[in-house]
Amino acid sequence: MVEVQFRFRDDEIAGDPAVTVDAFLTQTNATAVRIEPGDDARALLPFLERLQLIEVSFPAWTDGRGYSSARVLREAGYQGELRAVGDVVIDMLSHLRRCGFDAFAPEHGLNEADAQAAFERWDNVYQATGDGRAAIWAKRHG
């Protein structure tokens, strides 16, 4: 299993391995699930209470469906860990954070200094995405 390289949560890392969405929907006790790009994140909405970990898989970083999956889950109130796994690259990190990801398990470890710089890159943002950051328009109109 690929290690979590960056995590922005204080709770314990979930112990259970993530199962596929299909498996999750037929199991009543799983607490961790893994979404592939073609999966409908909304299928998980009835079960958010018991989920501790949702992994969102990026087989290729240029396939951006995972960003929408993440926002759909956060907008529905999911509070557990949202972990980006797979082909996660430096230049995605700040955007993934904005869409609600709070853990990152890149299949190839990232340069720590470059990653930190990427996380801290944007002091301001143009959009409201539900990540708690005030959009520029909100700052303008305080």
Place this chain on the structure above:
Amino acid sequence: MYKYDQYDQQMVDTRVEEFRDQVRRRLDGSLTEDQFRPLRLQNGLYLQLHAYMLRVAVPYGTLNSQQMTLLGDIADKYDRGYGHFTTRQNIQYNWIKLEETPDILADLATVEMHAIQTSGNCIRNISSDQYAGAAADEIVDPRPYAELLRQWSSFHPEFLTLPRKFKIAVIASETDRAAMKLHDIGIQMVRNAAGEIGARFFVGGGMGRTPMIGPMIRDFVPLDQLVTYCEACLRVYNRYGRRDNKYKARIKILVHELGKDEYTRQVEEEFAHLLTQDIEPPLAELERIKAHFVDPPFEAGASDDLDLSDPDFRLWVERNCAPHKQAGYIVATVSLKPVGGIPGDATSDQIRLMAKLARDYSFDELRVTHAQNIVFPHVRKADLYAVWKALDEAGLGTANLDMVGDIIACPGLDYCSLANARSIPVAQKISERFGSAEKQAEIGELKLKISGCINACGHHHAGHIGILGVDKKGTENYQLLFGGSEGADTSLGQITGPGFDEEGIVAAVETTTNVYLRERQQGERFLDTYRRIGMAPFKEALYG
């Protein structure tokens, strides 16, 4: 026009730093070319046949003289002394060095410019009506809405790796000068029965290898829901647009395959959900932006008289100028299509001259048009002759707007690694063949558009006459299309029959105009005659 505040400036400055860091990682080998490619594309940097090409954004085609001057200076400092204005109302430079691009972006940032999202699978620079704020027929200035969406779409974290590129146009008049229905999202600002302004949405138009006219999916989106509605359109596309085949990845294919009604239903469902998420800027933000687009201080009572005794000037006024909403003023278009020239190219000196003229005679404003020309939106009629004289002396006085010489052409095989055939030499030869002003005047309005491959960057589907370059067993071959249009009467061109070689296509265009001149009835443009008589008489002349 819009002026950055501290936040806008900081966003652009941060992007320069980010890109400088990406180039550093590429040059030190931390990034492979495959990894770097999507990143550089989101900064408008392409690798073409001979060098890097940098595409600089001109949001909704609006520029001030300081920005335009810098565009000329960049052409001298980093390129070969010229720039190429594009069908997306942008400018691109064809001979750029990778190592120098962070410095170019830093220079651009000093005048509130950038190359953000001018390429790549993201929301591109938003285009608009080049006569915005000046046109006699607009219901409002569309640019504040385009600016609102520019900010929303810049670095939108959810939509930076879409299935494919995404183009938005915003207009506000019935006369469509921006090919709005041939965009991924076309927005027409309208007034409803209650007198309120709102947005009409057309989604799923586009050119490329599968041209489609975008269907209307919503008649009226209120102004305080504009961003939210766009976000719903994009989210449905990001989640369900095809990613298995890049040629079927544009939103037009999704809308076509789902059907307009089902796509609309999904958007409305997502929209209803997103309305609960508080993602819409307050109307106060739109008002703040609008304040940047108030009319310039027009001179009240400026004279409407024009001395047209110089016949060359008269011709230029008749061809290249359009009515202004303000008495005593006129909209003037500078044609970047001199006889035998490369469509859309301008030298650094020409760029700086246009900047100076805009500063002195057009309230410091210029526009880039999707037909690859430059507009002075607000010229006092009393100044028009001086403006034209200065343009004419610099080789910029060509009087051929919307005529056969005013050709749209993509860079083609002279520059582009995707092209199958050259576009520029064909454009030049046609331009020369129809070089005489008398001949062009006799033919009248005729929009001719050339693409060097089926990606259709030269808009050949939307040309009254379209030309498509293809590769036929290793030689360049040119197909001919008739009947396209990009206006309020948007239509797609039909192929006439077998293609022609380079000489043959030039002759075929002349054969075509001869049939038109023979067949036309009083007041008909080429397009009207073609629509009335159909393909047959032309085919007979071309292939008979």
